[in-house]
Amino acid sequence: MPQSPALCSPEPTTDAAPAIFVTVAVPWRGGAHMLPRHPATHNAQAQSGWKAVRYAPRNHGIPAGRHLRPSLGRSNPRQTCQSTATLTLQTADFSLHSLAGRVDVGGQACRGPAAGESHSAGSEAGAHAAVGSGLGGLERVQQQRLRLHRHHLRLAAGARCWALSNNMGITGAIPSVIGELSHLRSLDVSNNNVSGPVPTSVGNLTRLESLFMNNNNIYGTTASIFSNLLPLRRLRNLDVSYNLIIGAIPLAIGSLGQLQSLNVSDNISGTIPPSIGNLTLLEFLYMQDNFISGGIPLALSNLTSLKVIEMSANKLTGQIPAELSNLRNIEAIDLGSNQLHGGIPPSLSELTDMSYLGLRQNNLSVTIPPAIFLSCTQLGLVDVGNNSLSGEIPRAISSTKCQFVVINLYSNKLQGTLPRWIANCTDLMTLDVESNLLDDELTTSIISGKKKFIFWSHDDNSNLDPFFVALSNCTSLQEVEAAAVGMGGQLPSRLGSLLLRNMWHLNLVLNAIDGPIPASIEDMTCMTLLNLSSNLLNGTIPMSLCRLESLERLVLSNNALTGEIPACIGNATHLGVLDLGNNHLSGEIPRAISMSTEGWWFLVLNLYSNNLRGTLPRWLANCTTLMILYVENNLLDDELPTSIISGMKGLMYLDLSDNRFRSHDDNNLEPFFAALSNCTSLQDARGTLDELPS
Template identity: 35%
Template sequence: MLSRKIFRQWSPAPMILFALFYLFLITSSQPDESRTLLMLKSALQNSNGDLFRSWTESNSVCNYSGIVCNSNGLVAEIKLANKQLLGTLPFDSICELQSLEKISMGSNFLHGSISEDLRRCTNLQHLDLGGNSFTGVMPDLSPLNKLKYLNLSASGISGAFPWKSLENLTSLTFLSLGDNYLEKSPFPLEVLKLEKLYSLYLTNCSITGKIPLGIGNLTLLENLELSDNQLIGQMPSDIGKLQNLWQLELYDNFLSGKFPDGLGNLTSLVNFDASHNQLEGDLYELRSLKNLVSLQLFENQFSGGIPEELGNFRNLSELSLYSNKLTGHLPQKLGSWGGLEFIDVSDNFLSGSIPPDMCRNSRMTDLLMVNNSFTGSIPENYANCSSLKRLRVNNNNFSGIVPSGIWGLPNLVIIDLSMNQFEGSVTYNIAEAKSLAQLFLFDNQFSGELPLTISEVSSLVSIKLSSNQFSGHIPETIGSLKKLSSLILDKNKFSGTIPESLSSCVSLSEINIAFNSLSREIPASLGSLRNLNSLNLSSNRLSGEIPSTLSSSILSLLDLRYNLLFGPIPQSLSIQAFKEAFDGNPGLCSWNLEGFRSCSSDARSSTRTRTRTTLISCFIAAIMVLLVLLACFISVKLKQHKLEQSLSTNSWDLKQYRVLNFNENEVIHGIKQENLIGRGGSGNVYKVVLKSGKELAVKHIWTSHPGDWRSCRSSTAMLKRSSRSLEYDAEVATLSSIRHVNVVKLYCSITSEDSNLLVYEYLPNGSLWDRLHTCRKTEIGWEIRYEIAIGAGRGLEYLHHGCDRQVIHRDVKSGNILLDEDWKPRIADFGLAKIVQGEGNWTNVIAGTLGYMAPEYAYTSKVTEKNDVYSFGVVLMELVTGKRPIEPEFGENKDIVYWVSSNMRSKEDGIQLVDSTIVEQLKEDAVKVLRIAILCTAKIPASRPSMRMVVQMLEEAEPSYLSNVIVNNDGQN
């Protein structure tokens, strides 16, 4: 009442003054949030200037883009997720925002540490820092007891996670900590107290031991992901209490035993993946999970039949049960509701027929039934399955005629019907299969002629038709298949001649037309196939002389046995490795190979007239060639003179990527012929010694290629320049930002109008290929080989998992692993590398090196990190066995992967594969690595481990001598 009387007695003017004073007190007591946010901007503004355009002192903070205020006008949320932000977060400033409840800054490129200052943000309810590149350990989060949402997945944190702090975060509903380099620990029991959780993501964060009993107390859980850890034992019996569970992901662990009773209570389950474990027993607990959309249980030990109830699952779109011990039939109603998109039941003991309606509504993309005992034929209505991309039913007991429409399905990438009893012919409408890359029909009863229209399938990479009854001529138009790398037609009834146009299949690396009825001469033009690695024309009726042009190909396998060939064996092919390649041709003679009649002077005189004519023709041709070469030589000298002049000028642009203690002139003056140490397809490599004594390796990538005779051919030169430019750009883009002890250091690039120079660290021990397989071969013990394996593995792991954006090398091989003076490895040569944008895979042309390329290269253009994993597995096999990726001893059309896998039935067998130069007591250690190599080279990409897992396995395969050294050192300390 008193205050009311006082106000009544005041005049209006003092009342206005009092109100203004009161407003001043309120505003002056509020924190200066603009200053705080501008400090945040200063830490990040260089990365995305447009984003922060509204962040000015004159603007209200509530109008800043990405800022949300509460009803009091105070900052409540920083909403800057997925904005391509770079920089280090100033948590000390951010946590001055006293009303801040949400920080959403995930999926950026933030780095530095998450500091202890974060603990001061005590009002936080939502924290999303996932998908960044932070370093160091996570601070104790106990003070943040209001948190409901915590996402730190793939954030880069490492070390011991403060699991204890979760006890105080009892309001959490969402917890995501996966895909980080965390210290190994048992399943954190503190999580079991978070009874409000609806989503728990702990994938790939080094959890060991068993999933504890008590997980069933988290009854609100809708999503539970524990994949890619080291979990063991059985699934807990109370997991059936999680009746709200929508997704259960347990793949890539070491879980064992049967499904627990009660798993069938999870009737809300939509996605269930427990693949790549050691689970066993039957699948009958799954009969009531009628809402399943995706079921993936591949690579386990399940047995018994597939429940018929699965045929009634209306929403089922993915079913993957391969590599188990399942028996019986597939449910015949499977897919009849029209939603099935993917099925893989390969590598089981299943029988019966193909369910008739799996491709109803044309949604199925993959039908994979490899290595079973299925019977019957392919249902006629599958000819309308236009969505189908992969049809693989090989190694079964199928029979009958393939529906004609199958051959022309427009999206098919692979047809693999091999090792069955199919009959009939390939029909003309195969021309409509515009995406077809692999056609595998071997070991069947197919007959008739190959349709001419097969030459219209320009995407074909591999044709394998062995052991059938195909007849007629090989289509002359086959030269249209420019991508064809493998043509296997052996053991058929083909007649006529080898088409001349075959030489136009410029990608061919393998030709096998043995055991047919082909006649007349071997086309000399086959020698123009520069990629040809294997040529088998044995057991035909071929006549004439062996073309000397075949020596132009880099053949590792040649077989011309049992034909009607005559005349001298070309000197270039008269080598011991091919000694048996010419057997069964009585008309052949040789100058030096034992077992053949000598090419005597009498034999020579009988062809003297023809030889004289040939020599005259050759002489005239040689004169013409010399004139062309002379013109090229003059052109090259002029260009080289121009380059030498450019080397002495100051027209070079240097971009440094590390701290340099030299300048471009020192590097340029070192590019001399006497310093040349290597040649490649894109240029030369020089060893340059600086005044300081420091050694550098300089890759000189020509833009106009002054020393290349082929530059006289202007049309191809332009293509080569474009290719070199792309390689140069790829290598710089990849290496300029990479910092890892096992990736070669790029110091700088130096560019001019004519040349691009890449300046690297010099590695004196050369490449691993040199040290294993060439005249520079060195006897390397297992101790060093293991260190090379794990070092190179860590380099690749960094590229795949440690970079801001994943880098896929695409040409991993022993030739691209360089060794320093201490034999420490470096991943090198990134000319084919790709930095992954978006989803992590993309379409591109086939790239890589024969013998190292993953098998899926032949039927898909999608490239993922699993291609690198395969190649690395081949390198591991080289290290253990000392063999090249392709050796004649592996057998026809076989490589080191086949050789190792087929001979690795026991530990004793494995020891026999180990390089004989490795000491006996370390061979068992080498076999451990060989087993890892087999996992890396699994045929199915999804079956291969990640590079992170490969490195973990290699660490666990540490040789016994190293473990002893570590134990002894610990004891001394």
């Protein structure tokens, strides 16, 4: 997981002009797709760090974490004065300069230097007073009529910035008295529990340059909120994202002509007004996760300073305007998860600084313009999956070094073969071309040297050894996804030694792989997911699988495996999904299972359609998290598992049919159904009785 950059690093300055800040610093947060969020500071690490964030591929199993992005809510206050009195706000410091008289903050009294007293630089006077949550303390400070317009007020985090942490749990409404801080230049209350409307008095902060209120419970209409903000003609950074604001962006947004970054994500609806084209200084525009409808306004092409456009996960319709090619400073465009149609404009190839292009999950058709791959020499992340694109993958790229890190072309109608230039992309982490019409062989030269994740699509090949040998050259390989690609032949007996020991995900489902599961698989000690289901595998389940102590999901269903389930499978203490259904397994279900430090945490147990005998093991009663239990179509001979079922409080799906289950106590089914009543999430239960009640 990427680490957040330093929250702030104020540089000393000799500038005599006073600087006044109220800031609550913000760490990195999750988001729907990886794009940078611009901080108010000119921090090179923060602005470029997003390029190094691992872009995780789409997950075919239990969903993985979503991509991270840096936060917009940051500021870089200038250090213009020394602290002579300190009031402690929980874990941070509230610093005032030339504090005069008695101040009551949060019900605690502090005494600073009296008027006229002098102190040497760096001396500490006054006392520390604990201040409770809430903005009331700020209001009480203001009521003391301190001349804050002449001094430096900061709530920031860390020893150098005297910051108030963003997770301080500040609650309540922003007090209207905030409007009296007429020299305030930055206000940041993001990532707290601030509620209520934005007070009209905020409009009095006419010197405000940065306003961060994101990730709170602020409510109101966009019309009322923006009407309060219109007097702030110096405002450069505005973030009101992830609140409870409703309504469309008002036409008056165009009056905030000094805006450089705007984030209204997860709040708004309606269409984008053409007046947004008046924000000619805008560099960062975030509107994702909304209900914005209509087309992309041509007025956006006026914003020639734009570096980032993030409008994913909306309801945008129409075509992508060719006029976006006017945005010559653009670095990232994300229009994914909308309802856009038509083709990808070839004119986007003129955006030579673009490094990210996200158009996934739309209704785009026609071909991928080859000029984009040729001319956009900085392009590193291309995500156009889940559209209706046809034709071939562009056959050529710029003659300069390949910059691609992510190529997502999945779920389209692309034909032909994989271009050979991919072999030169040594930094490539994700190649996802599944669910297309590609017709190619396993091209080991393309795979060799690649890192992290591989998604592959190819034609039948009966010799898999070269493919896995090529994979062994990928020194950072962690995941192989080759589902439903027609792969045939046997898994190499040296599979475990070929696939590096940091491999954690191997998915070869829905192929035509035959032969046994190699015992050498035990060498893949970091494996958490092994999915070989829906192939033609035979032989027994190797006991060496029991040595994969990190294994969380083992899926071997729909094969021709024989023999018994290894009793040692219970040693995999992290195993949550065991799917061995529809094979030819015999013997009993293992009678014992080891308990991890977190207890039994099975989620799915699929053993249906085998030749298993005996009874249901009693340890199942301890699996309170079990959601799915399928043991139908076996040879189990047991009483209805009343005591077992009563412990499965999370059970959602149960199938005991086509076995030899019988009721206890003269065919009295009442105890069994009473046990089922404890399964409050149960949606489907099936079973047949060997002896029906009279």
